[in-house]
Amino acid sequence: MIKKNSIKNNLISFKSKGLKGVIEPAADKSISHRALLFSSLALGKSKISNLLNSEDVLNMVKALKVLGIKITKNKNIYTVIGSGLTGFKIPNKHIDCGNSGTLARILIGAIGGSEIFVTLTGDSSLRKRPMNRVIKPLKKMGINFNSSNGLLPLIVHGNSEIMPIKYNSPISSAQVKTSILLAGLNARGTSEIIEPHTSRDHSENLLKYFGANIKYKSKISGKNKVLITGGNNLKCCNIDVPGDISSAAFIIVAASIIPGSNINIKNVGINYFRKGILEALEMMGAKIKVKNKFINNFNEPIADISVKYSKLKGITLGSRYSSRLIDEYPILAMAAATASGKSIFKGLSELRHKESDRFNGIIDGLVSCGIKVEAKNDDIIIYGKLDQVNGGVTIDCKYDHRVAMSFLILGGVSKKPIKVVGCKSISTSYPKFNSEVNSLGMNIKNDI
Structure with a gap:
């Protein structure tokens, strides 16, 4: 720590x-966030070495623990006991995302498939940053929100019957893409995300590694399309960041x-x-x-x-x-x-x-x-x-x-x-x- x-x-x-x-x-902070979150959605024990020990990433660790995930650290290795795609527990307090937009936005999508309600907040800077860019597509998938002007703090109401979506994103954002992909893991069908051009594809690479039914090409020019089909449990993995x-x-x-x-x-x-x-x-x-x-x-x-x-x-x-x-x-x-x-x-x-x-x-x-x-x-x-x-x-x-x-x-x-x-x-x-x-x-x- x-x-x-x-x-x-x-x-x-x-x-x-x-x-x-x-x-x-x-x-890598982006990969550290995703490694922790995806491991928590998998079944079984995942090990992560060389995780970034920064405030943003440690806030992800705290958030997952509040959601009932067991995470331990021994020297340079974090062990995450995943509870499956719908295994998050109703937290007994709000989740503080600190200064991390990545944490807030991708966690929202992951929470969406569990029948729980969670309050997310953050520091004064994060509470000014737009969350509507993920709220809008996730609402179409059946996830409900209570928020003021699309900002934190907000309450996420998860839904066990997520609907697949075809979403043309107005911006190329790995956070938006990841949030939809994580919600899509629980959808009854195939979700499609189209972005103006390819944003960083760490989520696609890691989700494939964890066993998700995901298809992508990560084009270096032109529009980018990613497909994910719900229903596949994620397997535990070992990750070196x-x-x-x-x-x-x-x-x-x-x-x-x-x-x-x-x-x-x-x-x-x-x-x-x-x-x-x-x-x-x-x-x-x-x-x-x-x-x-x-x-x-x-x-x-x-x-x-x-x-x-x-x-x-x-x-x-x-x-x-x-x-x-x-x-x-x-x-x-x-x-x-x-x-x-x-x-x-x-x-x-x-x-x-x-x-x-x-x-x-x-x-x-x-x-x-x-x-x-x-x-x-x-x-x-x-x-x-x-x-x-x-x-x-x-x-x-x-x-x-x-x-x-x-x-x-x-x-x-x-x-x-x-x-x-x-x-x-x-x-x-x-x-x-x-x-x-x-x-x-x-x-x-x-x-x-």
Whole structure:
């Protein structure tokens, strides 16, 4: 277990002389959430190694225990005793999802097939984030809700007679897709989800591994369709969670923009629908090599990544990239700020609905650091130049872990230190961030 608030709230990042060394990033948060939840829906004992011990994931553990699932930990292995697709118990208290939209949205779908009612809530940030995107399709499947304006807190009324659905999602969202798929496990027939383009497919890969009757192709262009037929019990499985490319992205960008850097990152998941950050950085001229690639037992590609410092150039990324690196745009924006020339990132409306308004958080933070930035509808335009990163400012990250880590990395190249307020949020996804990046050569200190 992690120590509560092990990361101080106010941190200051000073200029770095270069990053060196070998590191394995935090375990994948998306896969950790799903491994726990799918194991709880299976029959029997599943074992999960290298689970991410972050606040978000530990809140999933707490939630499942409240629903009657037995979960134990021995060293680096979690054991989950699954109770089947309809085995959740009526909880004796509400479930607190903390800051995690993934936890809230995918748990709703999993709960839907059990004849129980559950109240879900979260912190002040999560209570502002939209839940209608999952409520709408799940209502069509026969699951009922009590909520105010489609926000948390909400009450889920499960139904043992789930109806299959054909749902054309207006957005490409792995959370929406997963919620429908989990409800569809209990449907009497086949449910079909169609999304504008393929969102990350960890759920599809894991559900197939657990024995679900699921069909998908994960197309790399055009509309994506996933079919799931209810009635198949899930089997227990053993899962080894790979490193999170979203967490590795901070280290990759740091090594790319800080002169003298040369690092190796081990055991990173490089799922096609998550590795847009690598492609974007390579287009900018980053010196990145992917080595020792293999496919694990639930069809996830994993590799080692080496990164050396390079002089980056500005690029234009169309909206088709947005779903493949939506979580990485804050740190990619730091790379663009240090690059030579103009970078244009298009179609970023979803950034406004994350843990904070990341769209404006990126812009306001970079402008305060001396970088020229423009917003045009849902596009961000960054006029990069390394010697214009002045720093000497305080960034309020609005309790957003990715914004916090991004500006701490930028402090590694700024003329003056960058102070970030709200850094306790980093514990939601990367509790060892400070110690690990400092071990490579970053210079991040507590603000006393």
